[in-house]
Amino acid sequence: MAGRLRQPTGRYGGRTAEERQAERRRRFLDAALQLFGDSPGFRSTTVAALSEAAGLSTRQFYEEFRTLEDVLAALHLQVNDWAEEAALAGLAEAQGLPLPERATAIFRAYAANVTGDPRRIRITFVEIIGVSARLEEQRLARRARWVDFICAAAAEAVEHGEAAPRDYRIAATAFIGSVNGLLHDWSAGWVDATLDQVVEELVRQLLGILRPAGWHPDDLPAPP
Incomplete structure (x- = not known):
């Protein structure tokens, strides 16, 4: 045969x-x-x-x-990869700067990448929703990766005395939902603001999570 x-x-x-x-x-x-x-x-x-x-x-x-769903799955991962690469590049460029400047650099790079092409936002926040249990699992897994990213940044800030020490996983999950919702609504024209104002608001929210009322940052060690 x-x-x-x-x-x-x-x-x-x-x-x-x-x-x-x-x-x-x-x-x-x-x-x-x-x-x-x-x-x-x-x-x-x-x-x-x-x-x-x-x-x-x-x-x-x-x-x-095999199917069009396979294409959507691959495209969803690719769009997220592009956004993650942008955020990591922003973080790398801001290393050594104070926490507010680092957070601003990360979100400015991420927001510019995600909103620079409205098709990417639709793939990530609209088209992927409700397609199948498999794609929902992938969407949540990818969101968990962003939660890990925020938690790692928070852990670094805690290590340098810039943020209150605690478990940030729940707060990071809630914050990622705010990021996604605000950027989607801004891209759709439902938020009357510039992208810089959106980034400023996201940074303000993150700093409020990392530095709750009544907490004062430790004195940072003098540079070597």
């Missing part, structure tokens, strides 16, 4: 099979960002429409994905 056909592994047009596959996947995700994140949205997009927008065939679609 003949075996299954294997994918070609040599070079074609100067690119390997793996490079061509990565390019096809990128084109499908780019097309999905447009169709899912703008019009007609995930629920009204077909495999044929997505393939046409990507300039590829439906046969090539099924070589990369």
